[in-house]
Amino acid sequence: MPLYTTQPLKIYNSLSGEKENFNPIHEGNVGMYVCGPTVYSNVHLGNVRTFMSFDVIFRYFLHLDYKVRYVRNITDVGHIVDDVDEGEDKIAKKARLEQLEPMEVVQRYTVDFHDILKSFNFLPPSIEPTATGHIIEQIEIIKKIIDTGIGYEANGSVYFDVVKYNETNNYGVLSGRNIEDMLANTRDLDGQSDKRNPQDFALWKKAEPQHIMRWPSPWSDGFPGWHLECTAMSTKYLGNHFDIHGGGMDLKFPHHECEIAQNEACTGQSPVNYWMHANMLTLNGKKMAKSTGNNILPGEILSGENTILSKAFSASVTRFFMLQAHYRSILDFSDDAIVAAEKGYKRLMEAVDALAGISVSATSSIDIESWKQLSYDAMNDDFNTPILIAQLFEAVRYINLLKEGKETISAEDLKTFTAAINAFVFDVLGLSDDKASDSNNDKLEGVVNMLIGMRNQARADKNFALSDQIRDQLIALGIQLKDGKEGTSFSI
Ligand SMILES: [Zn+2]
Numbered sequence: 001m002p003l004y005t006t007q008p009l010k011i012y013n014s015l016s017g018e019k020e021n022f023n024p025i026h027e028g029n030v031g032m033y034v035c036g037p038t039v040y041s042n043v044h045l046g047n048v049r050t051f052m053s054f055d056v057i058f059r060y061f062l063h064l065d066y067k068v069r070y071v072r073n074i075t076d077v078g079h080i081v082d083d084v085d086e087g088e089d090k091i092a093k094k095a096r097l098e099q100l101e102p103m104e105v106v107q108r109y110t111v112d113f114h115d116i117l118k119s120f121n122f123l124p125p126s127i128e129p130t131a132t133g134h135i136i137e138q139i140e141i142i143k144k145i146i147d148t149g150i151g152y153e154a155n156g157s158v159y160f161d162v163v164k165y166n167e168t169n170n171y172g173v174l175s176g177r178n179i180e181d182m183l184a185n186t187r188d189l190d191g192q193s194d195k196r197n198p199q200d201f202a203l204w205k206k207a208e209p210q211h212i213m214r215w216p217s218p219w220s221d222g223f224p225g226w227h228l229e230c231t232a233m234s235t236k237y238l239g240n241h242f243d244i245h246g247g248g249m250d251l252k253f254p255h256h257e258c259e260i261a262q263n264e265a266c267t268g269q270s271p272v273n274y275w276m277h278a279n280m281l282t283l284n285g286k287k288m289a290k291s292t293g294n295n296i297l298p299g300e301i302l303s304g305e306n307t308i309l310s311k312a313f314s315a316s317v318t319r320f321f322m323l324q325a326h327y328r329s330i331l332d333f334s335d336d337a338i339v340a341a342e343k344g345y346k347r348l349m350e351a352v353d354a355l356a357g358i359s360v361s362a363t364s365s366i367d368i369e370s371w372k373q374l375s376y377d378a379m380n381d382d383f384n385t386p387i388l389i390a391q392l393f394e395a396v397r398y399i400n401l402l403k404e405g406k407e408t409i410s411a412e413d414l415k416t417f418t419a420a421i422n423a424f425v426f427d428v429l430g431l432s433d434d435k436a437s438d439s440n441n442d443k444l445e446g447v448v449n450m451l452i453g454m455r456n457q458a459r460a461d462k463n464f465a466l467s468d469q470i471r472d473q474l475i476a477l478g479i480q481l482k483d484g485k486e487g488t489s490f491s492i
Pocket residue numbers: 034035036230247255
């Protein structure tokens with residue numbers, strides 16, 4: 001029986017503002033779309049936190065035996081500087097500043113994004129579509145929105161008429177804003193814009209002559225609006241109506257609000273059952289952002305090369321630090337906070353290692369089944385990783401008592417306990433054991449030193465065939481021996 005049948009899950013839905021029972025559209029299947037990065041600069045640690053929140057959500061669905069299609073896009077065109085419709089495309093601007101092809105910028109930062117996520121042990125999404133790979137789909141959606149009378153063309157650009165849409169729908173349903181307030185609080189159009197209303201947003205922008213990224217369309221040579229790409233890519237791979245749409249909290253308005261409007265205008269239905277928003281990471285109490293300079297690069301955590309850090313921290317410690325906060329809470333990064341997280345992480349890993357050495361008894365004095373269910377309850381309550389981590393520290397306490405012989409555990413319970421701890425720590429939270437890789441390095445060093453000793457003995461015995469064989473086979477494995485005055489050393 002799949003695990004999801006016995007573990008009912010609740011998700012906080014930003015649309016209703018409440019925790020709701022999760023009922024997928026197709027039993028046993030989850031369709032999830034998450035807004036990916038705009039690839040015009042290196043990802044900062046705040047981005048890593050956002051994507052990590054959804055990585056754990058993805059992992060938990062998989063753990064519950066759901067079949068998941070997780071789509072996370074790459075925004076490689078159409079995201080205008082300052083998130084407004086007038087201005088320069090972020091990628092085109094970067095390309096101009098650095099005298100690169102826009103696709104060089106895209107390639108460089110897409111590779112960086114993937115490298116970083118891999119180093120933090122993220123699972124890759126099922127599909128990672130790019131906006132430039134879906135221009136035709138975006139043009140088709142624009143045509144449909146124009147046909148309904150809600151999209152209109154002006155000077156080669158196409159806009160979404162928010163006021164007209166709001167006559168039959170509710171623009172602001174997700175963010176809780178209402179259009180009258182929005183209209184009252186904006187300046188009049190300055191006459192330069194082609195928009196009918198200040199709140200209207202671009203579906204298609206005509207490219208200025210100097211604009212490098214452009215595609216032909218029925219309206220002009222130009223490029224699609226940012227909000228449109230997510231509508232095109234989510235519905236293409238998940239259908240017009242799917243389970244979950246996620247993203248950073250800052251995308252709720254206008255990006256996700258506009259996505260709902262585009263879908264409603266195009267298909268007559270709201271696209272998503274559960275909207276999920278991950279909260280931000282602050283740095284020493286202030287918002288972390290590329291534009292303000294108050295940010296830290298993920299690679300700097302791993303190398304320790306940032307003045308706010310007292311030393312380097314591993315990817316697993318960073319992950320553990322982030323998952324100690326619930327994804328909907330703001331988390332503040334500071335050196336003190338990650339130093340504390342490192343201590344907790346080490347305690348947890350020591351206990352996980354100690355599991356193998358625990359001896360069993362005829363009966364258990366600890367209730368493993370209720371511990372396990374409480375751990376599931378934590379995750380079933382809107383993916384509450386801090387409560388799960390508290391449960392794991394309860395397990396650490398049990399393990400220490402078992403080691404000291406103050407509690408007992410049966411063979412069957414120990415098997416259940418070990419399997420559950422491993423599943424939560426490694427599969428669901430996505431942590432890895434740094435000590436295991438460190439100790440593998442120690443073991444490798446021991447083995448190579450042993451071979452060096454055998455080679456020295458062979459040379460002393462004038463068995464040069466054997467000593468050469470040891471050296472050559474190590475070279476074939478990428479291990480170079482260096483003979484010096486102080487003996488033989490090696491490098492990998
Ligand atoms: Zn998006």
